[in-house]
Amino acid sequence: MNARIAGALYLLTFLTSIPTLVLYQPVRDNADFVLGAGSATSVTWGILLEVLLALACAGTAVALFPIAKRRSETAAVGFLSSRLLEAGLILLGAVSLLALLTLRRDAAGADPASLVAAGHTLLAVYDGAFLVGQSLMPVLNAAFLGSVMYQSGLVPRVIPVVGLIGAPLLLASDVAILFGLYERDAPLAALAALPIAAWELALGFYLLFKGFRPSPMASRLSR
Known part of the structure; x- marks a missing residue:
């Protein structure tokens, strides 16, 4: 059921x-x-979706932690921590855009230049939270959960292998973005994120439709 x-x-x-x-x-x-x-309205819907995100x-962390x-135990705690931190940073980004909408709604009578500067600051907070939360944390998620899934054989090993290969690639891309070598929306950044996206998508489909594979590990988990 957890799977x-x-x-x-x-x-x-x-x-x-x-x-x-x-939407953004x-x-x-x-x-x-x-x-x-x-x-x-478009931005409001985006914020709502990110709260659900x-x-x-957090739900994936709670569901997979016991497994x-x-x-x-070390990998499990690491996965739980990084996944919950990811969720917290996503909420931070959503709150920053929610604050931006509040400024927009209450802008009457305020200095336009100051409002624009504040808006850019809040958008920069969102971008920073995105880089750390939705790009860096998945690197740690893949390292911790991928190692568990690979060693246990609960899913076909090709799935965690994609994640374990993608983790250092995305990490290198995140560092490059941090040091200004290219922007977060650059084609190279998107390319570096593909293996991690493929790992999570494949894991999601496999767990939903197949569950865990029968294995010595699975037998021990069912006792």
Whole structure:
């Protein structure tokens, strides 16, 4: 049961995260969004989806922690911690955009230049929270959970191998972004994130439709 719940929640993370790429465009396309340019409704829906995304992330950690703990307590605690931290940073990003919407709604009578500067600051907070929460934390998630899944054989080993290969690639990309070698939305950044996305998507589908594979580890977990 835990496997199928975790699988459904992993797939939910994709359903709630991908649309925000479009829903947040009004903030990115309009430098004066805080003054009333662009659609606030679109951004509001994006915030709601990211709250659901954070809850789904936390849910995967809760569902898989007991399974991972029986294989490696260290890896299980590491996965739980990084996944919950990821959820917290997603909420931080959502709160920053919620504050931006509040500024926009209450902008009457305020200095426009100050409002625009505050809006850019809040968007920068979102971008920073995204880089650490939705890009760096998945590296740790893949390292901890991927090692457990590979060693236990609860899922086909090719699935965690993709995650374990993708983790250092995404880490290198995150460091490059941090030092300004390219932007977060650069094609190279998207390419570096593909293996981790593939690992999580494949894991979600497998757990939802297949559950855990029969194995010596699975037998011990069922006792």
